[in-house]
Amino acid sequence: MSTLLLYFFRLLIIGSIAILFIGLFKPEWLRYRGKQPDLLMTFAMAFGLFMAGFTGASKTYYMPDANISEAAKAGVNISEAVYSNDMSAIDCQPGSKPGEAGSSDDEKTEDGIHFSVRTPSNYKDTIAHPLLMVYAPAGRDREEAEEHVYLTSEATAAGFIIAYADHRPLSPESVVQLAEIPKMIQEKWCIDKKRIFLTGHSDGGTVAMGTAFFNGTKHIPAAIAPSAVGMRSEDLEDRNCVKPTPVMLMHSSRDKLFPNYGKEAIEWWAKCNKCMIKTYKASDRKVPEPGKAWGWENYYKQELEQKSLDLKPGQPLPFTTPVPGVEGCMAYSGCKNGVQTWYCEGNDPHPEWPGRNKEIINFFKAVKTD
Numbered sequence: 001m002s003t004l005l006l007y008f009f010r011l012l013i014i015g016s017i018a019i020l021f022i023g024l025f026k027p028e029w030l031r032y033r034g035k036q037p038d039l040l041m042t043f044a045m046a047f048g049l050f051m052a053g054f055t056g057a058s059k060t061y062y063m064p065d066a067n068i069s070e071a072a073k074a075g076v077n078i079s080e081a082v083y084s085n086d087m088s089a090i091d092c093q094p095g096s097k098p099g100e101a102g103s104s105d106d107e108k109t110e111d112g113i114h115f116s117v118r119t120p121s122n123y124k125d126t127i128a129h130p131l132l133m134v135y136a137p138a139g140r141d142r143e144e145a146e147e148h149v150y151l152t153s154e155a156t157a158a159g160f161i162i163a164y165a166d167h168r169p170l171s172p173e174s175v176v177q178l179a180e181i182p183k184m185i186q187e188k189w190c191i192d193k194k195r196i197f198l199t200g201h202s203d204g205g206t207v208a209m210g211t212a213f214f215n216g217t218k219h220i221p222a223a224i225a226p227s228a229v230g231m232r233s234e235d236l237e238d239r240n241c242v243k244p245t246p247v248m249l250m251h252s253s254r255d256k257l258f259p260n261y262g263k264e265a266i267e268w269w270a271k272c273n274k275c276m277i278k279t280y281k282a283s284d285r286k287v288p289e290p291g292k293a294w295g296w297e298n299y300y301k302q303e304l305e306q307k308s309l310d311l312k313p314g315q316p317l318p319f320t321t322p323v324p325g326v327e328g329c330m331a332y333s334g335c336k337n338g339v340q341t342w343y344c345e346g347n348d349p350h351p352e353w354p355g356r357n358k359e360i361i362n363f364f365k366a367v368k369t370d
Contacts, residue, residue: 012053020046076146078102079157081120083127091128092190099125099188105142107163109184111177115165116142117185120156128192129161130364133182135200135207136167137228137351148201149353151360158361161189170203170230175210179217194369198224199360201353202257205229205250209265218242223340223367225360228255228350233264241272244339248329248363250346250354253313257350263311266343273341275332278310278318317343326359340366 022029023042030037037045101123105116119129132155136145142164146152155162165181168174182196198208198221205226211217212224223246247269251262270277310318320330320343329344340363346354 009053012049014053016046016049016053019049076150077153078118078121079153080122081156081159083124083159091192092126094126097125097188097190099185107184109177109180111180113166113168113177113181114142115163115181116146117161117163117189118146118152118156119161119189120159123161123189125190128190128195129159130195130197131182131185131191132160132162132361132364133196133198133208134162134164135178135198135204136165137200137202137204138167140204141166145200145204149199149357151199151357154357154361158365160361160364161185161191167203170206172210172214175207175214176216178207179211179214179220182220195222195364195367196220197222197364197367199226201227202350203230206231209249212245212247213239213242221245222369223247223364225250225363227354228252228258229261229265230258231265232258232261233268236265236268239268244273244336245269246340246363246367247273248340248342248344248360250344250356252346252348252350252352252354254347255350260311260313262345263313263317263343266317266341267311270332270335270341273332273339274334274336275341276319276334277332313345326356329356329359338368 019030019042023037023039023046027036027039027042030042099117099119101119101121103116103118107115107117109115123129132151134145134149134151136142137148140148145164145167152162163181163185165178168178182191185191186193198211199205200208206229208221208224208226209229209231212221225248227250229249229251247266249262249266249269251258251260251265255261267277309315317330317332320332323329323331323342326342326344328346329342332341335341342363344354344356344359348354
């Protein structure tokens, strides 16, 4: 149903553009009952149709299906954590952190970004908890982001404190502003600052990933699990590598908004994490026919064509192996310090959260911070 609505709203947008051009070049075609609208009226009609289509499409784009909605309803409930023995040590002095157990929905940064915090129902203010920060996709607020990823129940059951932030239009400044939220949470709740983890979908995934390599924020996350990121190789080629960072990158082979961006992004991370990756050399190419000119442009053309085949959706990445027990996820080997570098490919449209919540929690729990 949501797909049909999306097509309908897209048709409204196309119709608005058509009316605008007709009004400019063939206004007589818009004549109705003998009356021809003037240019102002034509602009008003086109603008109204465009806004109706744009608003409807943006809302429908992230509308989950019925099965996901049921999971979301259960996933936003706060759970009771099972505190393990290694989490029993006192890390915060009793009463030193004013944050309360349960839900807090009215948190706000100095830049006016609203965010919410969820703790285990049996939250202990003396135990340092891992923090899972979730950034919202485009046009979504913190409440919609929570319903979109439905991570609250599993995260709090695993002893995490989880937070959700409103979306901000993407820019280097907004990424830095959003990256301030974990620090603010540490001031009110007992957080293990060495176990801050980031995730998010679409723009939210891009924020999580950008935070991990921006100079002023790269120290914050211990690991990231971005989904449907809007960064590709050309966006990353001038970025300096950071210290080896565990990455679980999720992307869909059917993502039409950011087609194949995920594979290009994980290749960059694999290179930065010093994993085994395929290198493209002249020896890998076909030897030119004797006496036939073979310029540099031909060499690079073949290299790019080969790399395009290697990164083709649905094709296993070179030098990766399946992650045991995790369907659709491939892991690089030989990464420095043994950091996990995963690429998980799904087949849902761009708007849909991949639903790998259990795998995300387990991935973060396995991160070594010593």
